[in-house]
Amino acid sequence: MTSTAVINDLKCFHCGQACEDETLWLNEKPFCCYGCKTVYEILDSNNLCEYYDLDKNPGVQLKDVSDETYAYLNENDVLKKLLEFNSDTFAKVTFYIPAMHCISCIWLLENLRKLNKGILHSEVNFAKKSVTIDYNPQQSKLSTVAQLIASLGYAPKITLEDSEGVKKKTDLSLALKVGVAGFCFGNIMLFSFPEYLGLDHAEKDLMRIFSWLNLGLAIPAFFFSGFDYLKSAFNSFKQKQVNIDVPIAAGLIALFLRSAYDIITATGPGYLDSFTGLIFFLLIGRWFQSKTYESLAFDRDFTAYFPLAVNKIEQEVSKPTIIYKLRKGDCIQIRNMELIPADSTLLNDSAYIDYSFVTGEARPVKVKKGELIYAGGRLIGSPIKLLVNKATSQSHLTSLWNNEAFKKVEESKYQKIIDRAARKFTWIVLVIAFITAIYWQITVPSQMWLVLTSVLMVACPCALALAAPFTLGSMLRVFGKKQLYLKNADVIERMAAIDTVVFDKTGTVTHGNNPDITIVGDLTEGDLSRVKMLAGYSTHPLSVMIAKHIKHFSVEAVLDFKEVPGKGLEGVIGSRRFRIGSASFTGWHEKAKHNSYSQVYVSINEEPKGMFIIRTAIRKNIKDMLERLGDKCHSLLSGDNDTVREEMKNLFGSKVQLHFNQSPQEKLNYIQDLQRQGKKVMMIGDGLNDAGALKQSDVGIAITDDNGIFTPACDGILHGDKITSLDKMLQFAKSSSGILKTGFAISFFYNAIALTFAVTGHLTPLIAAIIMPISSISVVGFSTLAVKLAASRIKF
Structure with missing residues (x-):
């Protein structure tokens, strides 16, 4: 009704x-x-x-949204600027939503698919006040999506300042709050000098004026500079939670109200110098934390070190180039199964692109000459040339790597500990503060408010919350310098628990620097030139070696190209079908005579024609690393045949299990079996035939040399030359546990000592506010120095 x-x-x-x-x-x-x-x-x-159950009156007051308000979003030029990805059936856009303010907003914005069938998925980043929306352009236009969220009260703020997206503006609000608090604090101290000098009885009228001026200055400090603490505490109560800002907010309210009461009733000057000083030093501590986080810049460090390389073509010469050095107008070549690192225009007649890492749809999309190919797609088929439209989107590739589909189920152990400890500690502080207030009110009523505020201030567990991110973040930087690039800090926790390491062989234990290759069989120069062309379409280490070894060239086209992981390549060249790969894939049934080396077989029109006998070099000093790993070194899984079993047995030792002729699915199943036995497994592979095993393992590390192999399924990328330090990297990761526990101990020790002084009345609120950021500095300083010391002692 x-x-x-x-x-x-x-x-x-x-x-x-x-x-x-x-x-x-x-x-x-x-x-x-x-x-x-x-x-x-x-x-x-x-x-x-249910939106209304999560929060009372969660909505915002609405303005009329006409059908024409967002009509401009359907223009092609606008779509090119705003959309992160666009195809016939899938598009992705990120909107900035300034009206987002509570858990109900998050819940509703992540359930947009229930309001519009064209919306496939939506995900909120509350810290950035943004929502990323995947939608089907055939079912819903971008203007419709924008109008929907605007009609719900979350009008997106859209700017089209440049083709690279929305420019980020520096948030000056914290600096302004620090400035206001500092101004009020300084002037209140100036007006309080007569009181400090014991002149409070000389000029009572003047003292009264100064007290009212102090109260006037305290109001903006309270309601502007200190508002974030009040808002955070209020929101936590609304959600029936208690966070670490609750004691701070309680102390600020208590100190302000008591001071206002004293001044209004003329019973005293109040404690407004301590009150504004408290806010000022709290904000200084917050500013310090934000600047330290900014300097660590875990995300930017990761993307700056991103080792994905691509072949850049300059004067008809191809050379590997790190992707973040790509610029608009560069010409690059992408081979089969390689990732497109930047939005680019196709120069070939056509290509098939797998966008499964972006859209979740595994069906390849056909792209024609002159059309745009988005970063994150993977080429399926013959090599192509692309013209880069804009510099590589590092953040976009990072988001692919951290996509929900590739995340490990296990949550951060230390984050759980911190969250539980912070909640319990906050309640303990409130109880202690309540008991302390009763005691001082009975014994020395004049000191009760100061002691109460000191207890609330000094016991804030901020340092506890900083221990894990700064320790693990510092370790990420050290690993990056050692050319192990981990996707996030949680990987370090999992590395610390690893007790079983499984290796792939080709491209991992062995590498292709100056391999000894022998060609056997009935292969003409023309056949070899065509084999070179076919092998050049693949990024598999053995294919790369063969293509590099053959000196004959062919300009014929490869048609109907296919690469079957773990088996080989095939394609039609000059009306003949060439296959190169394993014996079973190419139809070879003869037993190889050279059974101590790797063999790659060749068949033409299903007739065996020859083979490449390849002696790949074992990575230098890897045997020493395997010996240092000891019992952790568990297995070798190889897709090759067992012709090198004796050589691998000599390398790994008799205790290590050796498995050959393993398909990608068999490798994945093997990892699962180990995990069912309760083992924490690290898989080391080349990222090609091992993607499933890398994803399944507790920690999956992809080995890369100078090629462009990249798989979002892995947890980290390790440069091939650094695999000999793998044992030391595991040891370094394990040291994180000790550093974190010590950091937690320092935080609890500080709180225990400071709380003792505060409860006994030996600590003023102002000193407590100064000590609190110092405790954070001590934990951050300890974490940083301890990580550096651990790295120098391990010497990897």
């Missing part, structure tokens, strides 16, 4: 604003305007009213 009535003291059920002029009723619920009422109707008809 809907009705209208004039009622002035009601608040809107949706947004909480007063119903000033008229009240609209629906299902016995009041609404301030037709916009709020319409949103409720939309949510109610789609069974999404």
